[in-house]
Amino acid sequence: MRTVDIIQKKRDGGELSAAEIRFLIDGYVKGDIPDYQVSAWAMAVFFQGMSPRETAELTMAMAESGDMIDLSPIHGVKVDKHSTGGVGDSVTLALAPMVAAAGVPVAKMSGRGLGHTGGTIDKLESIPGFRVELSRDDFIRQVNEIGLAVIGQSGNITPADKKLYGLRDVTATVNSIPLIASSIMSKKLASGADAIVLDVKTGNGAFMKSLDDSIRLAQAMVDIGTELGRHTVAVISDMDQPLGSAIGNALEVKEAIHVLKGEGTPSLTDICLALGSHMLVLGGKAESPAEGERLLRESIANGTALAKFEQFIKAQGGAAAVAQDPQGTLPAAARIVPVEAGAAGYVTRIVAEEIGTAAMLLGAGRATKESQIDLAVGIILRKRVGERVEAGEAIAELHVNGTQPDELERVAQMVRSAYDIHSQPTEAPPLLYAVVTKDGVQRLEAKA
């Protein structure tokens, strides 16, 4: 087999065989096939696409390029959740204990943040003492004992995806639906999921800006899951403004605890209920999403979700007091600086990516993989889309440690310009647009 023939076949719109895809991926990981040939192939895929069968073969080849985690010693259906990346997205922190409290085991491997999006592992590390590394045996024992563990990705998971993603980043081939879908699903398969619930974001802060593209990405991932025998459901949700009102590690932990106490930001609570309800169905604890939602609401109302969070934090060495007293337990920034609206009107849009970048500049996120982050700093949004503001009123707060005055002014200006304020009132955007399953697309709301 010759790599050049594989590139040519894809360039001309052909369908690659399983053997050709394996040859390419295995050869790339081993270093036998150079970056320039894989770049040409990725560009051919970008323009020609891949069939559902090819996409599933690529997913499996990437999943099997490294360790395949075996979660079979954990009792019950292991349902994983993945978000395509958001700003102010502390969903995992609230959702995992809610789902575990309702009886579905959560054995989750999460990542760190990069660029304008945050990572669950960084957020958890803002809880004093919390350990994100557990041995495989301890991880499995903890899930069997308390139903929940969250650790950082370790070992050699999907090396093919790591290498290919790095290459796509510098060859303008990230935004290809089969390449994104196979990249995400390969990591879920390698992490041992039996079933998968996906939160596919749509809007200005997402990979996919249009609803139709977001649905196509969701369908590609559901097709892969179905082809590979993993029940997969995707929810399409809004990223035309940050999901929650807190952006920054400790700030987001605090916001997630509010959800568990039944006092959460409505958008964050609602997305946890939507994703969690499907997790309970796939995990065999609910007959329908409506029943799943009822069970999750019960876990909040009767305190079992918060108690599960407390138990989980304690099991991983963290200060369990955080559940009852987040303010007194989490690191806090030295100063809070308000950002004031320049004009009166109604908030029509908050560019999520700009807010994420502003939080990164304060130190909450990483500009490069090597950057050090400050777990206490970040941004609290005081106004959301649809709300009225007066000139000079605070639209947001910057939580700051040591940022120099000129940089602080730059960040404040960035937050101000991320807000579109108009004289005409506008409705808050819908949160959930569609649910995609193997049976089709259920559209919930149209997108403006």
Ligand code: URA
């Ligand atoms: N997230 C991933 O893991 N992979 C992609 O290709 C895009 C987003």
